[in-house]
Amino acid sequence: MKKGSTVVTMADVARSAGVSTMTVSNVINGRPRVGAATRERVLAAISDLGYQVNLAARHLRAGRTGVVGLAVPELERPYFAQLAGRLADRFEAHGLRIVMERTGASREGELDAVAFSRLRMYDGLILSVVDIDPAELTQIRTDAPVVLIGERALPSRFDHVMMDNVDGARQATAHLLATGARRIAMLGGNPDTSANMPALRAEGYAIAHTAAGVAMDPELIVRCSFRLQDGYDGIRSLIDRGTAFDAVFALTDVVAIGALRALADAGRRVPDDVQVVGFDDIDEASYLVPSLSSVNPGHDAMAEAITSLLVAQITGGPTGDPQELIVPAELFQRGTTNPVA
Known part of the structure; x- marks a missing residue:
């Protein structure tokens, strides 16, 4: 609350605007009991004097x-x-x-x-x-x-x-199965650990397969971290091993984006050759080409x-x-x- 080296107080603003300190307080706090002309005069004085509200002091007084x-x-x-x-x-x-x-x-x-x-x-x-x-x-x-x-x-x-990680993953996998996919790669994380995100989403992936009567292939479970490069490398590992897959459920959208680039580099068309679903529904998902199907977690x-x-x-x-x-x-x-x- 300084102008140059001088501390500017609420009383200074009040004197400059020709109003009471209560009126200045009402303007600062947005209270409706101040006329438009008076409000403009107070705001002009605040601007001219360089007055700043000490929010820290205000909050500390309130605990x-x-x-x-x-x-x-x-x-x-x-x-x-x-x-x-x-x-x-x-x-x-x-x-x-x-x-x-x-x-x-x-x-x-x-x-x-x-x-x-x-x-x-x-x-x-x-x-x-x-x-x-x-x-x-x-x-x-x-x-x-x-x-x-x-x-x-x-x-x-x-x-x-x-x-709801489990049901979100179930929805993603069930959708891929409903479109005819039968070899769905699950990309991301380590689903062997206890009750963490990868394990919960792996549970939903398994539930959807069981409900559809489709067996899961352990070769399609790709353990990796959650960076773009991990999604890219995960797809490359499947392709380099010669593992057949017709869909990808990526445990995050970032992993899905990396996977999409790897599929493009390998000449695999999306969704004609390989379908892809992500999880998180980040803002970028709908702006990709093609736009990314994704689970919105609410x-x-x-x-x-x-x-x-x-x-x-x-x-x-x-x-x-x-x-x-x-x-x-x-x-x-x-x-x-x-x-x-």
């Missing part, structure tokens, strides 16, 4: 900082970037700002995010859980508002919002649920027994898959 932490495994993955954007829009409507930090999908990073959330002056924390053990979550000592997001059920004392519903749960804790304190919400997934069929006959 809050106005900041919510969002701790995710990676900052580079489009899914998390787009989730952050949706959350930022919603929290801003409540006067709260989002700050992102990276956990590296490690147990230590996730535990630190919770343990140090108060030191970082967050009013609340949204934590994407990948590697923490459920018992460790129960033992964490914090009175900070926390909402978990993630792929698996985690009995704990924190509210938790999850996407982006808006998840953002609404996360915001509602955390704001309730921030403004009202503990809300009773922890809530566990599973948001339905929906497959969006686009140009990388054929219509069902």
Whole structure:
């Protein structure tokens, strides 16, 4: 609140505009009881004097900082970037700002995010859980508002919002089977581990095969990470081994995009020779050529649920027994898959 080296106060603005400090406060806080001409005069004085609202002091007086932490495994993955954007829009409507930090999908990073959330002056924390053990979550000592997001059920004392990984994967695989595909490669992750995202999506993949009476070939399960290059290399490994496949279920859209490039480089036409479905329905999916069929995990519903749960804790304190919400997934069929006959 300085102009040059001089501290500009609300009283300075009031004197310049010829109004009371209460009127200046009403203008700053958007209250409706100020006439248009007076409002313009106050805004002009604010601009001329370079007055800035000390939001930090305001929030601290209320016992809050106005900041919510969002701790995710990676900052580079489009899914998390787009989730952050949706959350930022919603929290801003409540006067709260989002700050992102990276956990590296490690147990230590996730535990630190919770343990140090108060030191970082967050009013609340949204934590994407990948590697923490459920018992460790129960033992964490914090009175900070926390909402978990993630792929698996985690009995704990924190509210938790999850996407329906199993049914989303089932929908994707069932659609490919319904179009006539019989050798569907599943691309991404390590489905042998317990109840994590790859395992849950592999479960949905298996359920769809069983329901259709189609046997699964273990050679079609490609374990890889979730970068573009991993999707590309996964497809190349199938082709180089001579493994026949007529469809790909990629566990994320990023992996699917890498797979599409590998198929193009190999001269495989999509969807004529190989169909492809991704998961996450990132914004880029519908702009690819051909546009990517993908499972939408319920982006808006998840953002609404996360915001509602955390704001309730921030403004009202503990809300009773922890809530566990599973948001339905929906497959969006686009140009990388054929219509069902």
